[in-house]
Amino acid sequence: MPDPPRYWFPAKRYGWGWGFPAMWQGWFVIVVYVMLIGTAAVVIDPSARPVRFAACLVALTLILIAVCWAKGEPPRWRRGGREDL
Secondary structure (H helix, E strand, O other): OOOOOOOOEOEOOOEOOEOOOOOHHHHHHHHHHHHHHHHHHHHOOOOOOHHHHHHHHHHHHHHHHHHHHHHEOOOOOEOOOHHHO
């Protein structure tokens, strides 16, 4: 019998989306995401170029969502009841 999939990002118990990472790879992705945001804040002066900085944040966030979608539990709306188990 095959092992169940090991998701980096489990689904949230309530609502739609993913919760905290469940595996070290997920935590690594989050750390890299935060570091890239910090790097963007240093390289792109947010007060001088707010549109460019916002575009960078949107791009990084879309990449994070793509990784969560690929390596996370399939998202769906959850109410936290027994029907969600």
